[in-house]
Amino acid sequence: MGERTALVRRPSPRLGDGIVTHIERRPVDAALAARQHETYVAALESAGWRVRWLPPADDLPDGVFVEDTVVVCDDLAVLGRPRVPERVEEIPSMEGTVAELGLEVTRIDEGFLDGGDVLQVGNTVYAGRSARTNEDAICQLTRQVATRGRRLVPVALNDCLHLKTAMTALPDGSLIGVPELVDTSALPYLRVAQESAGAHVVVLGEKQVLVGASAPRTADQLTAEGYDVTVVDIGEFEKLEGCVTCLSVLVP
Ligand SMILES: CN(C)C(=N)NCCC[C@H](N)C(=O)O
Numbered sequence: 001m002g003e004r005t006a007l008v009r010r011p012s013p014r015l016g017d018g019i020v021t022h023i024e025r026r027p028v029d030a031a032l033a034a035r036q037h038e039t040y041v042a043a044l045e046s047a048g049w050r051v052r053w054l055p056p057a058d059d060l061p062d063g064v065f066v067e068d069t070v071v072v073c074d075d076l077a078v079l080g081r082p083r084v085p086e087r088v089e090e091i092p093s094m095e096g097t098v099a100e101l102g103l104e105v106t107r108i109d110e111g112f113l114d115g116g117d118v119l120q121v122g123n124t125v126y127a128g129r130s131a132r133t134n135e136d137a138i139c140q141l142t143r144q145v146a147t148r149g150r151r152l153v154p155v156a157l158n159d160c161l162h163l164k165t166a167m168t169a170l171p172d173g174s175l176i177g178v179p180e181l182v183d184t185s186a187l188p189y190l191r192v193a194q195e196s197a198g199a200h201v202v203v204l205g206e207k208q209v210l211v212g213a214s215a216p217r218t219a220d221q222l223t224a225e226g227y228d229v230t231v232v233d234i235g236e237f238e239k240l241e242g243c244v245t246c247l248s249v250l251v252p
Contacts (some may be wrong), residue, residue: 006049007097007249011037011064011237018061018240019084021131021161026239033236037064040247043230047204049250055093060142062087063235065246066212067164068114068132069094071141072251073125074148076105079139083112093096101251106144111136116162116246121169125152126187128163156183164245168201171209171227176201176218194218200243202250204230212244
């Protein structure tokens, strides 16, 4: 802890068998995915994040989307509880890793929670009500993050996989995303991303962000605003409804 650690897992050669819900399945080039992942990890490292590899899970096609397996809030790690059976086996290796990092590990005992539905901005934790994350889990998460001084705001989603499919935040805490995909009534101002992939921003530092190559207009706009923008192509992961946030858990 305190070392700006990025948790990642190498992509499975079976990535192409991962779950798709809202888009059509397309063939995945596993070798290209591996190269894209290397570039993504290198970008985290060059922004000063110490990379910690989770044990490989080559039999778990979605195992590379580590964001869904845990929510880290200060020294607390709340393990995800996948609704989809295919992803349940990803949790134990994340549990071991966050325990080794010295985080206090807790679980959700009822309901379902994917970390992709949880966006932390300052002392606010936004939690998406999705097909993967339900009310029982959100209630428990509310109590757990309250122990770290956080206030949870539930957010209803419109037909999208995860909250972070719809929106993320910039380093100054302002929200960016696709308003049609979220109930904005509980949110402060949600800036409209230039393209849907521009809803996915990873905050690497105070002025440093990472976005996917599928969001060129957002990248240009953020650059014009003075951000140091790293662009990575994660096209093979996008075929499985992944985005740049899903591929790591950043432990500040
Ligand atoms: C913010 N997002 C989108 C995520 N955190 N996770 C993406 C998981 C994709 C995987 N195929 C699945 O359907 O579970």
